[in-house]
Amino acid sequence: GENVEQHPSTLSVQEGDSAVIKCTYSDSASNYFPWYKQELGKRPQLIIDIRSNVGEKKDQRIAVTLNKTAKHFSLHITETQPEDSAVYFCAASRGNTPLVFGKGTRLSVIA
């Protein structure tokens, strides 16, 4: 079955700097890669997703890149703000199938 590895597990950045979180997956049939942000005690919230027919997608300060050959995808957050502090999860699936999540990255943005 699918296995998703996520790095780093914790990340501290200065406000205004960029943050990059990387994930690798094992199932070459996976074609959907969402990223979720989870604040303490809250639900996971979708922040961006990418499908296997594109290599990059951007939404304001957030971007995701996908390399299908290498089976890895990354989340990039530019101009980080204190409110970006949360746990971020990557996931992979084949579409309308269960998501397999990475173990999460705890991002701290230091003002």
Place this chain on the structure above:
Amino acid sequence: NAGVMQNPRHLVRRRGQEARLRCSPMKGHSHVYWYRQLPEEGLKFMVYLQKENIIDESGMPKERFSAEFPKEGPSILRIQQVVRGDSAAYFCASSGTGTTDTQYFGPGTRLTVL
């Protein structure tokens, strides 16, 4: 347009009791997924249902756990004879039909077993 609803938000049970967790998917969604999150850990898939059908229950323990998604009403995750190790946050997510595969999560039910 209401999002995914879950209740109760918090549930306290003593060992050996039963826990029933409910999930109402987003309007128009017919796919429901249950995930479990232990403290300081990621989300683990448990079961995937469509109306009146269990599609994939490979992540659900074989004993004490069951799930349903009836024709009418919410999806229910049932845990019988709860043990302390069942304490966790249980999230459900829903997605639409066709090629829409984005999963939206409910607020979760935090189960505490005393």
